[in-house]
Amino acid sequence: MPAPAEDRRYATLVAAFSAMGYGALLVAAFGILSLLTDRDVIDDPDAGPLVGPVMTVAAILFVLLVLVRVGRATPLARQRPRLWLSLGVGLGAYLVFALVGALAFSIGTGAVLGFLGFAFSQLISPFAVAAGVAAIVVTLLFSLILASRGGGSERPEWPWEHNEQ
Structure with missing residues (x-):
């Protein structure tokens, strides 16, 4: 049985806000990690200015x-x-972050063999790990929000919205 249209709209809206929150969490985590480790998100000077944003997006x-x-x-x-879904999404985000970055790096530099080196360097970086951990947290919160709405809770109403008939 497919979800009703109102449920699908609500889930899509919560997913959109969750993804925006994930993006904000990534930017904050990358900034803090960069300060703590005294390291750039992309250490390779050949990468160019777009590899990091492409990976994040x-x-x-x-x-x-x-x-x-x-x-x-x-x-x-x-x-x-x-x-389990949260753990899977975290692993997927971790891999997408590193592999898309490696693809963007190899396209930008024209070095096909650079793909493997860049991918490996990203897979062991704390920034890729942060992308995965943040995805786990956001997905778990997303599923908790949807589950709490499904328990019969309705949107809050103002006193004048009550139908007193």
Whole structure:
């Protein structure tokens, strides 16, 4: 049974805000990690100025698409917190962040063999790990929000909205 249209709209809206929150969390985490480790997000000077933003946007889009897909597939009344989904999305965001960055790096530099070196350097960087951990947190919060709405809670109403008939 597909989710009702109102449930799908709500899940899509929460997914969009969750993805925006994920993007903000990434920027904050990258800034803090950069200060703590005294290291740039992209250490390679050959990478150029666009590799980092491309990596970040790819991870955000990955999280957004998964959240929209999962949120719209299940009616709100049957939504439950999903730890395994959160772990899977975190792993996926971690891999997308590193591999899309490696692809952008190899396209930007024209070095096909640079793909492997850049991918490996990103897979062991704290920034890729932060992208994965942030995705786990955001996905878990997303599933908790949808599950709480499915428990019969309705939107708050102002006193003049009550139908007293």
